[in-house]
Amino acid sequence: MDEFSFINSIKPSTYSQSSLLKGIGDDAAVFRADYRDVVTAVDTMVEDVHFSKATTEPYHIGYRCLAANISDLAAMGATPAYYMVSLVIPDRWSEEALQHIYNGMNQLAKSYRMDLIGGDTVSGEQLMLSITVFGYVTPGKSRMRSHARPGDVLFATGTLGDSRAGLALMLEEASISDRVAYDFFVRRHQLPEPRVAFAEELNGLDRLALNDISDGIASEANEIAEASQLSLHIDIEQLPVHPSMKQFNHYLDWVLNGGEDFELLGAVAEQDWPSVVKAAEITGVDVTKVGHVTERMKEAQVFLYEKGTRKRLDKSGYTHLKSDR
Amino acid sequence: MDEFSFINSIKPSTYSQSSLLKGIGDDAAVFRADYRDVVTAVDTMVEDVHFSKATTEPYHIGYRCLAANISDLAAMGATPAYYMVSLVIPDRWSEEALQHIYNGMNQLAKSYRMDLIGGDTVSGEQLMLSITVFGYVTPGKSRMRSHARPGDVLFATGTLGDSRAGLALMLEEASISDRVAYDFFVRRHQLPEPRVAFAEELNGLDRLALNDISDGIASEANEIAEASQLSLHIDIEQLPVHPSMKQFNHYLDWVLNGGEDFELLGAVAEQDWPSVVKAAEITGVDVTKVGHVTERMKEAQVFLYEKGTRKRLDKSGYTHLKSDR
Numbered sequence: 001m002d003e004f005s006f007i008n009s010i011k012p013s014t015y016s017q018s019s020l021l022k023g024i025g026d027d028a029a030v031f032r033a034d035y036r037d038v039v040t041a042v043d044t045m046v047e048d049v050h051f052s053k054a055t056t057e058p059y060h061i062g063y064r065c066l067a068a069n070i071s072d073l074a075a076m077g078a079t080p081a082y083y084m085v086s087l088v089i090p091d092r093w094s095e096e097a098l099q100h101i102y103n104g105m106n107q108l109a110k111s112y113r114m115d116l117i118g119g120d121t122v123s124g125e126q127l128m129l130s131i132t133v134f135g136y137v138t139p140g141k142s143r144m145r146s147h148a149r150p151g152d153v154l155f156a157t158g159t160l161g162d163s164r165a166g167l168a169l170m171l172e173e174a175s176i177s178d179r180v181a182y183d184f185f186v187r188r189h190q191l192p193e194p195r196v197a198f199a200e201e202l203n204g205l206d207r208l209a210l211n212d213i214s215d216g217i218a219s220e221a222n223e224i225a226e227a228s229q230l231s232l233h234i235d236i237e238q239l240p241v242h243p244s245m246k247q248f249n250h251y252l253d254w255v256l257n258g259g260e261d262f263e264l265l266g267a268v269a270e271q272d273w274p275s276v277v278k279a280a281e282i283t284g285v286d287v288t289k290v291g292h293v294t295e296r297m298k299e300a301q302v303f304l305y306e307k308g309t310r311k312r313l314d315k316s317g318y319t320h321l322k323s324d325r
Numbered sequence: 326m327d328e329f330s331f332i333n334s335i336k337p338s339t340y341s342q343s344s345l346l347k348g349i350g351d352d353a354a355v356f357r358a359d360y361r362d363v364v365t366a367v368d369t370m371v372e373d374v375h376f377s378k379a380t381t382e383p384y385h386i387g388y389r390c391l392a393a394n395i396s397d398l399a400a401m402g403a404t405p406a407y408y409m410v411s412l413v414i415p416d417r418w419s420e421e422a423l424q425h426i427y428n429g430m431n432q433l434a435k436s437y438r439m440d441l442i443g444g445d446t447v448s449g450e451q452l453m454l455s456i457t458v459f460g461y462v463t464p465g466k467s468r469m470r471s472h473a474r475p476g477d478v479l480f481a482t483g484t485l486g487d488s489r490a491g492l493a494l495m496l497e498e499a500s501i502s503d504r505v506a507y508d509f510f511v512r513r514h515q516l517p518e519p520r521v522a523f524a525e526e527l528n529g530l531d532r533l534a535l536n537d538i539s540d541g542i543a544s545e546a547n548e549i550a551e552a553s554q555l556s557l558h559i560d561i562e563q564l565p566v567h568p569s570m571k572q573f574n575h576y577l578d579w580v581l582n583g584g585e586d587f588e589l590l591g592a593v594a595e596q597d598w599p600s601v602v603k604a605a606e607i608t609g610v611d612v613t614k615v616g617h618v619t620e621r622m623k624e625a626q627v628f629l630y631e632k633g634t635r636k637r638l639d640k641s642g643y644t645h646l647k648s649d650r
Contacts (some may be wrong), residue, residue, distance in 0.1 A: 022363060022467060025552070027400035027537055028366035028460075030467045033358035037346060040442075042457055044411040046449040075352035079477055086411070086455045087367040117365075124371040126450045130411045132367055132457045135353075143349060144353045227350070241536035 010102045013070060017081050017111040019136075026064035031082065037298075038135035039078035043069045047090075047127035049188035056171050058097040060190040061129060062104030064260075068214060069133040070112065071194040071262040075212035077143040078135030079200060084130055088124035101129065112196065128323050141203055143210035145227035148267035152209070152293035154232060155276060157195050157263040159242045160217055164258030181317040184302050194263040198287075199264065201279035209267040216257035218302070220265045222315035224298040228267075229294035234291035234313065236306040257317035267293050335427045341438040342406050344461075350619040354384075354442035356407065361461035364403035366395045370378030372452035380495050381394060383422040386454060389585075394458040394542040395437065396587040399455060400537035401609060402468040403460030405437040412458055413449035428455065435520065466528055468535035470552035477507050477534070477618040480601060482610050483589040484567045485542055486576060487513035489583030499573050506569035517587040526588065526604035534592040537605035541582035542615075543627070544643035545590045550625040559616040559638065561631040582642035590620050604641075 011024050021030040045065045046052060066083065073080050085105065089098060109116065116135075164188030168174040169182055176182050194212075202208055209228065211220040217239070225232045236252075242264075244249050268276055273289070280287035289307075304313040311319040336349050346355040370376060370390045382390075391408065398405050410430065414423060434441065439458075491514030492509055493499040501507050518535070527533055534553065536545040542564070550557045561577075570576050593601055598614070605612035616630075629638040636644040 016489050022469060026467075026470050026527050027397040027535075028364045028403070028458075030401065030462065032362050037355050037357050037365055039353045040409070040459070041354050042409045042411055042443055042445055042455075044413065044445040044447050044455070046413055046447055049447060049449055072352040076355065078353070083363070084367045084457065086367055088369065088371055088451075088453055093479055116577075118367055120369040120455070122369050122371055122374060124374055124451055124453065126413075126448065128413055128453055130367075130369070130445070131454045132409065133353075134365070135356065139357065142351075144347060147353050209353075249429075260413065 012116050015115045016318065017115050019081070020115055020117065023115060023117045028222060033136065035139070037075055037139050037142060039076045039135040039142065040132065041069055041072040042130060042132045043072070044130040046129065053246040059104040062101035063108050063191060065129045065131050066089060066105045066108050067194055068094050069131045070108070070196060071212040071214060073133055073135035074194045074196040074199045075143065075210045075264060076137060076310050077141050077199050077203065077210060079133045080114045080133060080196060081117050082117045082134040083109065083131055084117055085129070086121035087119070087121050088126065088128035089129055091123070093127060111122065111316050136205060143199065143208050145209055145211050145224045147207050147209035147271065148228035148230055148293050150293055150295045151270060152232060152267040153270055153273045153289055154234065154291040155268065155287050156213070156217065156240055156265050156290050157198060157280070158261060159240045159256040159286070160213065160240055160247060160261055160263065161254035163192060163260040164254040165245065165248060166190070171173070178244060178246060184242065188261065191261065194262050194302055195264045195285060197283040198279055198285045201283050202276065205268065205272050205275060207269065211265045213261050213263045213265055215258055216259040216317055217265055218313050218317035219315045221302045221313070224265065224267060225302050226264045229296055229300045231294050231296045231300060232291060232302045233294065234302065234304050236272050236304055238288060238290045240286065240288040253317065303316035327648060333611050337441050340440045342440050344406070345440055345442065348442045350455070358461065360464070362464050362467060364398055364401045364460040364462050364467065365457065366394055366397040367455060367457045368397070369453065369455040383425035384429040385614050387426035388416040388516060390454045390456050391430045391433050392517050392519055392587060393431070394456045395521060396537040396539060398458055398460035399519045399524045400468065400589060401462060402524050402528065402535060403462040405439045405458060405460045405521060407440050407442045407459040408434065408456055409442060410444035410454070412444070412446045413451065413453035414446065415450055415452055416448070418452060423464050449583050458604065463528060467531050467536045468524065470534055470536050470549045472532050472534035473553035473618050474594065475555060475556055475618055475620045476595060477592040478595055478598045478614055479559065479616040479618060480591050480593065480612050481538070481542065481565055482523060482605070482612050483586060484565045485538065485586055485588065486570060486579035486583040487567055488517060488585040489579040490570065490573060491515070501569060501572065503569060509567065513586065517585065520586050520589045520610060522608040523604055523610045526608050527601065528594065529598060530597050532594065536590045538586050538588045538590055539584055540592055541584040541642055543638050543641045544583045544625040546638065547640035549590065549592060550627050554621055554625045556619050556621045556625060557616060557627045559627065559629050561629055563613060563615045565611065565613040578642065
C-alpha cells in the first residue's frame, strides 16, 4: 500500500469538534480557539526503546502513545480536542499491524471526541510514533507545576507503580499467582487511563499545581518543587498502592520511579482539599493525600518520610539519608 | 550528554511571541489565539530517506525541515508563531552535529520570531526529525486548496525545479560550468525561503487558493483541481525557470516534479491579479502567470499546453496525450 492509500484509509470521514475549520486535506489544519487557551504537547515513542514488538501489541502502541499525550493535557487541566500523528514505518511492518496502531489511537480518541487533523507517514528502519495533541483550557486555569504554595496538601490519584509491575509480569521478571491481580497490572500497563475528567472537574478551583506521573512520582515531585521553588514532603506510608503490590520484591522502587501510570500528582490549598475529594468521587477516581508543601530549606527539594526517618528523594528516585545536598 | 542537559542547552532563554503563556518546562505549552485562527502542521524527515548525511550538513537538515513546515503555514496565509521538535538520535551522531541541527532551525525561526515551545528527544537507530509548527491567521482568511474558482488566474512564485537541480549538482548527476549558477541551485536546495511575507501581504484579498510547491507543481496543481473540483490549465512556456535551468537534460521533469522549492502556486480572481503583482513587488518575490482555471470537464484535471498540444498532467508528473482518463 502506498502512502496516499494508507493516509486515505485512516482519514476520518467526520469530525467531532465544532471548532475545527480544516482537518486533513490541505497544507495545514485550522481551528478556532473561541476564547479558550490552546494547550499542546508532543510525545515520541521508538521501537525497542519505548516498547518492544515482543511485549507490546500494535494496538497498545497506538493507545499508549496517545494516552501519554492526553495525560499531558490532563496535567494542564485541559480538555483534549485534536491530534496529529507522525509515523515512521519499516518495511517489515505489515499494513495490518499499522492499522492496529491506528485502531488503538482511534479507540482512545473517540472516548474524548478528539479529531485526527494531520500527520505524516514516512518509511524508515525503525518504527517511530510521534503524536502532537491539542487541547483547550479556560484562560487562567492552566495547571502549572509552579503553582504550588506553602501549606498545600500534596495528593496523588489512583495507585502507583502498577504499569511497571505489569511490564515486569509480562517480561517474567516477576510473578504473581492471583490471576485477577495479574490482569489488573498488565491492563494498567497496556491501557492506562489519563485523568482528564478528574482534572476538568477541578476547573472551579482558582489555583492548583498538577503534574502527570509519567516518569515516577520521584521525578514529578521534584519538578513541582523546582518550578515552585518550595520543598515537598511525602509520607511513604501514605503512597497509594494496589493491595497486591507489596508482594513484589522491588515494589518500592516501582512505586517511586515506575512511571507510565499516568496518574496525577497535585498540590492544592488545604481549604480546597474537600473539592478535590469531591471531584474524585464524581469522576470515579481514587485520590490520596500523600504529603504537604513547605517553604524551601536551602534548595527546593523533595523529602521522603519513613518510620520517623527523613530522607531526601532525588528526581532519579534515589534517597539520601543526608538531607541537604 | 544526557537528555536533560541537551534539552537545557537548546531551551530558549527568552520568548518573542506575546501570546505565549507557557513555553518549555511544564507538561505542555499554552498559548492564546487572541481572535485569530490557529494553523498547525507537522513534517517528518528521516536520514537516508529524506536526506543523506553525505550531501546534507546537519545545519541544513534543521533548516530545511523547519522551512518545509513554515512553507505549509505560508500556503495557508498564516503567520508563523511557534514550533515543537521531536528528534530521534542515533549514538553515532555527535553532540556537535545535533547542535548544528538546532542552529539551522534557530536561524530560520529567529527571522520569523518563532518560539521553540516544546519537544521530545529520544534515542534510536536512525536520525529522525519531526517538527510541528503553529501559526495564526485572520478568521476567514485561511487559503484553502478548495478556494479556486472558474476564470481564476493561476500563478507561481519564484522559479521552479531549482532545488532538484541543486541536489543533482551535489550528487554529480548533473554539472554546470557557471559557478554563480551552481551556487544558486545548491543554495535553493539547502536554504529554501518560504514565501511567508508574500502570502501575508495578500491578506486583504477576500478569496485566494494557495498550495506550496513541496512535491512539484504537477502534484500541487492536481491537489487544487481536486479540492476545488475544477480544471487547471498550465502553459508550459510560461512556467518560471532560472535562465541556466534549460541546459540540464532533465530540466522539464525537475520543473514539473522537482518539489522542495517551497514556492507557492495560487489561483486568484482576474481582477485581483494586480494585487498579487503588487504584493510580489513589495516583498521582493517574483510572480508569474502560469495558466488559468475553468469549470471541470468530466473530472477535475490539470492540462499542460505545449506548442498548441494539450496533454493531461497527472499528479506524478506524467503527461497523457489522451486528455480524458
